[in-house]
Amino acid sequence: MNRFDYVRAGTVEEAVQAVASGANARFIAGGTNLVDLMKYNVERPGRLVDITRLPLDRIEERDGALRIGALATNAAVAYDERVKDRYPVLSSAILAGATGQLRNAATTGGNLLQRTRCYYFYDEGTPCNKRLPGSGCGAIGGVNRIHAIFGTSDKCIATHPSDMCVALAALEATVRVTGPSGERTIPLAEFHRLPGDEPERDTTLSADEIVLSVDLPAEGFAGHYTYLKLRDRLSYAFALVSVAAVMELDGQTIKAARFALGGVAHKPWRNPEAEGLLLGKPATRETFAAAADRVVSEATPHSENGFKVELARRAIVRALEQAAAGTPQSQTDKRIA
Amino acid sequence: MLIESGSPIAADTKVEIGLTINGEARRLQVAPWTTLLDLLREQLDLTGTKKGCDHGQCGACTVLVNGTRVNSCLALAVMKDGAEITTVEGLAKLSGGNGLHPLQEAFVEHDAFQCGYCTPGQLCSAAGVLAEGHARTRDEIREAMSGNICRCGAYTNIVDAIEDVIQSGAQG
Numbered sequence: 145m146n147r148f149d150y151v152r153a154g155t156v157e158e159a160v161q162a163v164a165s166g167a168n169a170r171f172i173a174g175g176t177n178l179v180d181l182m183k184y185n186v187e188r189p190g191r192l193v194d195i196t197r198l199p200l201d202r203i204e205e206r207d208g209a210l211r212i213g214a215l216a217t218n219a220a221v222a223y224d225e226r227v228k229d230r231y232p233v234l235s236s237a238i239l240a241g242a243t244g245q246l247r248n249a250a251t252t253g254g255n256l257l258q259r260t261r262c263y264y265f266y267d268e269g270t271p272c273n274k275r276l277p278g279s280g281c282g283a284i285g286g287v288n289r290i291h292a293i294f295g296t297s298d299k300c301i302a303t304h305p306s307d308m309c310v311a312l313a314a315l316e317a318t319v320r321v322t323g324p325s326g327e328r329t330i331p332l333a334e335f336h337r338l339p340g341d342e343p344e345r346d347t348t349l350s351a352d353e354i355v356l357s358v359d360l361p362a363e364g365f366a367g368h369y370t371y372l373k374l375r376d377r378l379s380y381a382f383a384l385v386s387v388a389a390v391m392e393l394d395g396q397t398i399k400a401a402r403f404a405l406g407g408v409a410h411k412p413w414r415n416p417e418a419e420g421l422l423l424g425k426p427a428t429r430e431t432f433a434a435a436a437d438r439v440v441s442e443a444t445p446h447s448e449n450g451f452k453v454e455l456a457r458r459a460i461v462r463a464l465e466q467a468a469a470g471t472p473q474s475q476t477d478k479r480i481a
Numbered sequence: 482m483l484i485e486s487g488s489p490i491a492a493d494t495k496v497e498i499g500l501t502i503n504g505e506a507r508r509l510q511v512a513p514w515t516t517l518l519d520l521l522r523e524q525l526d527l528t529g530t531k532k533g534c535d536h537g538q539c540g541a542c543t544v545l546v547n548g549t550r551v552n553s554c555l556a557l558a559v560m561k562d563g564a565e566i567t568t569v570e571g572l573a574k575l576s577g578g579n580g581l582h583p584l585q586e587a588f589v590e591h592d593a594f595q596c597g598y599c600t601p602g603q604l605c606s607a608a609g610v611l612a613e614g615h616a617r618t619r620d621e622i623r624e625a626m627s628g629n630i631c632r633c634g635a636y637t638n639i640v641d642a643i644e645d646v647i648q649s650g651a652q653g
Contacts, residue, residue: 145514152487158487175555175557223615246628249552
């Protein structure tokens with residue numbers, strides 16, 4: 145691990161100032177991703193600004209919805225009674241990720257900002273445009289079984305690894321941030337970005353901005369939801385494909401429906417056109433298949449991840465069936481309902 | 482050097498922090514890049530906590546920080562200033578009795594280890610699972626313990642041991 149200055153921030157203002165005035169400075173909270181990346185020399189911050197003392201760990205009621213502080217741990221959010229009751233897709237997605245120990249340390253803000261788990265990103269000895277811009281992409285034409293099939297560029301085919309963010313995308317949460325130019329709110333869909341020509345930028349957050357909270361909308365779709373995660377082993381593995389689906393039904397007619405995919409793109413992947421195909425239609429396998437077909441028609445698989453296209457198509461259909469039936473995927477009994 | 486909020490501490494400076502480790506309050510000098518795991522093992526000779534992968538993947542380094550289980554390899558010691566740490570060396574004391582912690586008794590009873598390298602992490606993680614109170618069934622125990630690898634493959638007996646303690650109502 146490289147040597148770094150350490151600053152403990154007592155206030156948000158102090159934290160923002162300490163990051164702005166330090167060379168290659170980073171905020172640190174749970175540390176579960178950043179410390180790991182520092183051990184691999186992928187991250188070499190000149191300064192760490194410890195934000196764990198800031199009063200940002202609350203989960204609060206706000207206008208009939210919930211505001212989740214950036215420092216609320218993944219465990220605190222997943223087991224919060226209000227989240228479990230009103231936003232169960234979020235609780236389920238968080239519990240599908242990582243381990244008990246990691247969820248106790250990792251924070252909401254850190255989960256949003258975690259880096260890809262692309263092998264080439266982690267391996268200093270290989271090219272990676274995200275780690276070292278201009279060095280090339282080892283995954284294109286390389287070992288890319290776990291990589292993206294949507295929204296890739298010729299610079300980067302990495303995926304965003306979060307489960308939590310996939311649920312937040314389906315819920316249409318917003319992210320409240322602040323920095324030297326003041327506070328602003330970013331819709332979740334615009335928080336993460338596609339790699340394009342700048343794969344080193346994961347998000348639209350500036351380096352000197354800090355996440356304050358994730359704000360959930362009032363509608364949590366507690367009646368019809370699922371988080372279906374498909375992976376190489378049944379626990380503690382990143383998604384090959386995951387689907388967060390939420391729905392509102394009027395009898396058997398779909399009144400509202402959204403779904404987001406994880407493990408397939410540089411950000412939680414949504415397709416509004418495909419979601420539009422569900423509206424006003426009967427909640428049947430045929431309806432769901434039409435939406436799934438629309439999504440995967442835009443897939444651009446690489447040499448080793450073609451299987452993800454069919455996997456994604458089937459996962460979307462199954463997730464929408466689970467949501468419609470009110471039988472969400474269990475995160476402890478791993479049999480797929 | 483003492484930490485002052487907002488004041489940068491230069492990279493080559495050791496800082497003074499306070500930790501209560503297994504019930505004993507201690508003042509310690511640490512470099513900012515020292516992980517809690519390295520502090521315990523290298524500076525304090527508390528070698529019960531094991532270094533397995535050093536990347537948060539194996540769970541051998543699991544300790545309780547303020548009663549919550551975390552991977553000590555991914556925690557910077559300086560950031561835990563003021564915390565209460567329980568390692569496997571302090572687990573028995575945590576249960577209040579004179580003997581072993583109920584989980585330690587159960588691990589012996591159920592032969593829940595072979596080489597023993599992962600055992601301190603398994604025990605601290607299981608103590609965390611009991612405190613969290615979300616695991617009741619075998620499936621739930623297995624899922625809750627998925628952050629602790631046992632390369633000998635003693636999983637079945639580890640689940641038996643933890644299930645036994647949960648069913649007995651002992652909370653440690």
